[in-house]
Structure formats: structure tokens, C-alpha cells
Amino acid sequence: MKSNSLETHIAGLHLNSPTMLASGIMSYSVDFFQRIAKEGVGGIVTKSIGLESRKGFENPTIVQINNGFINAMGLPNPGIASYANEIKKAKNVLNIPLIVSVYGFSIEEYETVAKKAINYGADAVELNVSCPHVKDTGLEIGQNPEKLFRAIKKVKNNVKKPVIVKLSPNVTNITEFATIAVEAGADALTATNTIHAMAIDIESTKPILSNIFGGFSGPPIKPIILRCVYELFKTVTVPIIGSGGITNWRDAIEFMLAGASAIQIGTAIALQNTKVFNDINKGIKSYLKKKRFKNVEQIVGLSQKI
Amino acid sequence: MSAYLRKYNIMRTIPILNIKTENQTTKTITFNDKLCSRAKPGQFIMLWIPRVDEIPLSIMNSQKGEVSVTVKAVGSATNSLNSMKKGQNIGVRGPFGNWFSTRSNKCLLIGGGVGIVPLYFLLKKIVGDDKQITFINGAKTENELLFMSSIKILCKNQTILSTTEDGSYGYKGIITESLTKILRQEKFDIIYACGPESMMRNVFDIAELYKIPLEASLERLMRCGIGLCGSCVIGQYRVCRDGPIFNSKQLRKIQDEFGFSRLDFNGKKIPI
Structure with missing residues (x-):
């Protein structure tokens, strides 16, 4: 029996636990990475970084709907050149994988930023081809089979570290896009980004988000994304990272049974603060013990056997 | 928290x-x-x-x-x-966010400009609690000293020290000079501060020197307000969720940034 039953592997990355920090959450600075590393996070995905710095959208950039959120931050980020310092510092102090999330306004930008991120020390890149609220990046690529293929291929040809592709749920058939991503060379898939959505204030009669549209995350989307993971596991052979409304260890187990090798946490940090990683890890551990599984990798995709 | x-x-x-x-x-x-x-x-x-x-x-x-x-x-x-x-x-x-503690007995409140706002609220809540209060407010000029008439009524048995940079009201000078002056003579259980960050940084350094616990209300750019987006991060803390009130122990952990740098809208660290 392994000494650490939570250990898992994603495309050559070694994770001490399957709970990862999802992209977009508080990940500007190394000090914060260290804080959540202490909470037992298995890997960190940074905010999406582009070639140039971006201010993001005006507020409101987030609106609460039931116990989920619609957000349209607008990809605020300091740009890869300026973010280099944080990547380098992070690599010196962290002993868990650092995955830089990358977006671009062209296929060339994806390639340039991914290459730089790896050169500065990132252990892998996660391609954000699915941001639902910024024009000319994200969805425009993630919903276009041909562009998606070219973007991934271009990055794959130019970096020697794992390339993870974050898929959009805003497509008719996610397995088609997953197949294209894998054919283009994706080493793993993150399923999924947020769901395209909006909210209107009935008193003022105005849309609430400054960008009008945003991406819906949190517990309400969990069953939808779980279904995506289940379908993807049947379709592709590369590892899947589940991301969508996971707030407790039961949700995490569900995603792994559906086929996720690891899971990402974002929205749940607002709901339960940074201790959520530790809480989920503890819960998974006791579940494995109770059910007499040797390690977490044994339950990946188990619910496919019916 | x-x-x-x-x-x-x-x-x-x-x-x-x-x-x-x-x-x-x-x-x-x-x-x-x-x-x-x-x-x-x-x-x-x-x-x-x-x-x-x-x-x-x-x-x-x-x-x-x-x-x-x-x-x-x-x-x-x-x-x-x-x-x-x-x-x-x-x-x-x-x-x-969190709030000021209200356990201490002998309190010093120091607010600069519009930073007086949360301290005025605090003053209203604690003034009847049999506490000894010294209220230091400061601004560039007299008409920027907010809520002066209410503060005078609230503090009728307490001490008010007002400072204006142009001397139009109270002491002429900067607010932290009034702080140093009073700390040379008196000991306090706690200092509460809010105002421009450079002022609060000076208050922090002075409070450390005189070994008086401080609670400071910090300000950063904010987007979500609930600890998700990271726009307001300072060191390991999020001002919206872990703050906005930080005590001396926490401020020591972020002293490289406190008073010196903040994140801009792009998430880039810039000088204050």
C-alpha cells in the first residue's frame, strides 16, 4: 500500500492530492500560493495569463445566483513578462506542480505565452480555450474545431511540458471537441470552464454584470459538468481533471467515480474559505479507507461499470 | 475571520x-x-x-x-x-469583512481624511461602554474634518485632538505628529487607525515603537468582495475576506507591502 493514498498523476505531473486550485482564483501572488499549499492543495493553476497586461472589466464582475456565481472578470492579468517573477519565485518556494493558465487573442499568442511560461519554470500549461466572456479569445477558439486543433497543435509542437486543455461546456457535443483536443496532442483535459449566463436586476431593469454576459460556476452546475466528465471518460484516454461546482468530498468522489483523475476547486473557496482543500482531502481519505480502496487512482471511472 | x-x-x-x-x-x-x-x-x-x-x-x-x-x-x-x-x-x-475588536478599555482612534468613516461608526458603538477614548482626526483643512459637530457631542467626556495641515483648525501639522506627542505622555490598550495608507504605515511604525497593539483598516481595489478574485491580495491575505481590519501581528507579516505597494487592476504590483 502506498504511504499516501491520495497521490495521483496527470500527464506526468505528480500530485500529492487530487484537489487542485482552479484557474482564476486569487492567484496573482506567491504568498497566496504558499498559504493554500499549506492547506494540502495538490497543484495550482494560475490566473489566465496573456501576452499583454489586461485591466479586465469594470465592476460588477460577479453576481450571486442561488449558491453559484456568474462572473465576468474580463481576464485581468499583468501579462506574461511581468508575471515571470511570480512564476520563478513560486518554483523556488513551492513543492507542488505549478500550472500556468494561458490565453491568447491569436494562435501565435497562445504559443508565445505557453513557451515563456514553461521557460520561466511552469510545470505545465493549461490552455484557456473556453473563457465565456472575453471576445476574440477563449470560446471563439474552444467552439471552433479547426482553430482549437491548430492552437493546441502549435503549443504542443513548441513546449516540452504537459499541455492541459480546459474545455468549454458551451458546445453541443463536448466529446467531439475533446477528441479534437486529444488528436491535436492535449496531454490532459480540464472539464470544464463556466457556463455562459447572465443576470438582470428587475428593479433597475438593467443587466447586472458590466459585460452583460459571464460564466456560471458553483454547486448549481455540478450535475451538468459531472455528466460531461462521465461522457469524456468514455471517449478519450488522456486524464481528465473535473471542475464544476465541487464543494465537498462527496462531490469530489462523484467526479472521480465518473472519470476524473483530479479535481479543481474555485467557487467553493468563497463558500468555505481556503480550508476547503484540506476538508476535501480528509473526506476522500476516510472514504477510501471505509470502502477499502488502496488509493485514489482505484476509483477513477469506477461508476462507468454498470 | x-x-x-x-x-x-x-x-x-x-x-x-x-x-x-x-x-x-x-x-x-x-x-x-x-x-x-x-x-x-x-x-x-x-x-x-x-x-x-x-x-x-x-x-x-x-x-x-x-x-x-x-x-x-x-x-x-x-x-x-x-x-x-x-x-x-x-x-x-x-x-x-471583519470588524474592529471592542474589548480594550483605553482606546486611541486615529483617522485621516475620509478614513474617519469606520472610526466614527466605532466611536458611536463604544462611547457609552465606560471606555476612555482619545479621538485623533486629521485632514488637509478644516472643512475636510468630517462629522466634527457629532464627534464633539459624542466625545464630551473624552479627548479630541484635531490636526489640519494648513492650521485652519486644531493643531497645525500632520496627524502622526499628534500621535507621537500623546504616546510620549500616555499609554493605551489599543490604537484603531484608518486613512491614507502612508499615514497608516507611519501609525504602525509608531505603534510598534511604543509597543501598543494596532488595528488598521486597509483599502485595496476590489472586485468580488468575497475572497475569490484576488484583486485585493496583500501578502497572504485578501483584504475583502481576511480583512479589512488587520492587527499588529498580521501587519508585521505584510510589512514589505503595507504602505509601499498594491495591485493595480491588471494584478500588477505598483508603488503606493
Whole structure:
């Protein structure tokens, strides 16, 4: 029996636990990475970084709907050149994988930023081809089979570290896009980004988000994304990272049974603060013990056997 | 640490109940909101100006379901908020963040400019509690000393030390000189501070020198207000969720940044 039953592997990355920090959450600075590393996070995905710095959208950039959120931050980020310092510092102090999330306004930008991120020390890149609220990046690529293929291929040809592709749920058939991503060379898939959505204030009669549209995350989307993971596991052979409304260890187990090798946490940090990683890890551990599984990798995709 | 409650974060759209002009640039806006009226001194709200912006504001007062915020017009959002009329709709989320402790007996409150707002709220809450209070307020000039007449009434058995940079009222000079002067003579159980960050940094250094515990209310750019987006991160802390009130022990951990740098809208560290 392994000494650490939570250990898992994603495309050559070694994770001490399957709970990862999802992209977009508080990940500007190394000090914060260290804080959540202490909470037992298995890997960190940074905010999406582009070639140039971006201010993001005006507020409101987030609106609460039931116990989920619609957000349209607008990809605020300091740009890869300026973010280099944080990547380098992070690599010196962290002993868990650092995955830089990358977006671009062209296929060339994806390639340039991914290459730089790896050169500065990132252990892998996660391609954000699915941001639902910024024009000319994200969805425009993630919903276009041909562009998606070219973007991934271009990055794959130019970096020697794992390339993870974050898929959009805003497509008719996610397995088609997953197949294209894998054919283009994706080493793993993150399923999924947020769901395209909006909210209107009935008193003022105005849309609430400054960008009008945003991406819906949190517990309400969990069953939808779980279904995506289940379908993807049947379709592709590369590892899947589940991301969508996971707030407790039961949700995490569900995603792994559906086929996720690891899971990402974002929205749940607002709901339960940074201790959520530790809480989920503890819960998974006791579940494995109770059910007499040797390690977490044994339950990946188990619910496919019916 | 402050708890997150879903109902606090659901936006309520409500009409402005009352607007009071404090001086040429500053107004106090009052509205009805049950949740915010339970706020404690030091907490903040996110206020939506429909189709313009949503900004964090310190709570200035709350009583009987009514809540007030005091707004200085410094940019486009605060300018358009201050030009709104009674009856127009605003959106409110909150209250958010932690609050000042109120256990100590001999308290010194020090506020610069519009930074007086949460301290005024604190003063109102603690003044009847048999505490010994010294209230130091400071501004560039007399008409920027906010709430002066109410403070005088509240502090009739307490000490008020006012400082203006141009000497138009009280001591002439900068506010931290008044602080040093009084600390040479007296010992306090706690110092509460809010104001421009360079001022608060000086207050922190002075408090460390005199070994007096400090609680400072910090300000950063904010987007989500609930600890998700990272816009307000300082060191290992999020101002919206782990703050906005930080004690001496926490401030020591972020002393490389506190008073020196902050994140801009792009998430880039820039000098203050």
C-alpha cells in the first residue's frame, strides 16, 4: 500500500492530492500560493495569463445566483513578462506542480505565452480555450474545431511540458471537441470552464454584470459538468481533471467515480474559505479507507461499470 | 475571520432614502437594508451604481434598519454616486469583512481624511461602554474634518485632538505628529487607525515603537468582495475576506507591502 493514498498523476505531473486550485482564483501572488499549499492543495493553476497586461472589466464582475456565481472578470492579468517573477519565485518556494493558465487573442499568442511560461519554470500549461466572456479569445477558439486543433497543435509542437486543455461546456457535443483536443496532442483535459449566463436586476431593469454576459460556476452546475466528465471518460484516454461546482468530498468522489483523475476547486473557496482543500482531502481519505480502496487512482471511472 | 453568508452576497436593489452633503466633495448616503444594518464597525459593503460601477465602501452608521455610507468624490464611480438623487436605485451587497475588536478599555482612534468613516461608526458603538477614548482626526483643512459637530457631542467626556495641515483648525501639522506627542505622555490598550495608507504605515511604525497593539483598516481595489478574485491580495491575505481590519501581528507579516505597494487592476504590483 502506498504511504499516501491520495497521490495521483496527470500527464506526468505528480500530485500529492487530487484537489487542485482552479484557474482564476486569487492567484496573482506567491504568498497566496504558499498559504493554500499549506492547506494540502495538490497543484495550482494560475490566473489566465496573456501576452499583454489586461485591466479586465469594470465592476460588477460577479453576481450571486442561488449558491453559484456568474462572473465576468474580463481576464485581468499583468501579462506574461511581468508575471515571470511570480512564476520563478513560486518554483523556488513551492513543492507542488505549478500550472500556468494561458490565453491568447491569436494562435501565435497562445504559443508565445505557453513557451515563456514553461521557460520561466511552469510545470505545465493549461490552455484557456473556453473563457465565456472575453471576445476574440477563449470560446471563439474552444467552439471552433479547426482553430482549437491548430492552437493546441502549435503549443504542443513548441513546449516540452504537459499541455492541459480546459474545455468549454458551451458546445453541443463536448466529446467531439475533446477528441479534437486529444488528436491535436492535449496531454490532459480540464472539464470544464463556466457556463455562459447572465443576470438582470428587475428593479433597475438593467443587466447586472458590466459585460452583460459571464460564466456560471458553483454547486448549481455540478450535475451538468459531472455528466460531461462521465461522457469524456468514455471517449478519450488522456486524464481528465473535473471542475464544476465541487464543494465537498462527496462531490469530489462523484467526479472521480465518473472519470476524473483530479479535481479543481474555485467557487467553493468563497463558500468555505481556503480550508476547503484540506476538508476535501480528509473526506476522500476516510472514504477510501471505509470502502477499502488502496488509493485514489482505484476509483477513477469506477461508476462507468454498470 | 469573517464568515461568508450567501444571503449577504445576494444583491438588493433599493432606493436612496436620504443624501446629506458633508462638504464640497463628500456626501453621506442613507438607505434601508436589514442585513447591512446589522453590520459592525469596520465592515464594508459593495455598492452598485446601475450600469456604471460597483465599489467597496465603509459603513459609517447603522441604526433601525437604516444604513449610511460616506463617499468622497475621487473618480468616475464616486462622482456619479454623489450626483445621484434621493429615490434613485442603488444595489447593495454585504456587509462583508471583519470588524474592529471592542474589548480594550483605553482606546486611541486615529483617522485621516475620509478614513474617519469606520472610526466614527466605532466611536458611536463604544462611547457609552465606560471606555476612555482619545479621538485623533486629521485632514488637509478644516472643512475636510468630517462629522466634527457629532464627534464633539459624542466625545464630551473624552479627548479630541484635531490636526489640519494648513492650521485652519486644531493643531497645525500632520496627524502622526499628534500621535507621537500623546504616546510620549500616555499609554493605551489599543490604537484603531484608518486613512491614507502612508499615514497608516507611519501609525504602525509608531505603534510598534511604543509597543501598543494596532488595528488598521486597509483599502485595496476590489472586485468580488468575497475572497475569490484576488484583486485585493496583500501578502497572504485578501483584504475583502481576511480583512479589512488587520492587527499588529498580521501587519508585521505584510510589512514589505503595507504602505509601499498594491495591485493595480491588471494584478500588477505598483508603488503606493
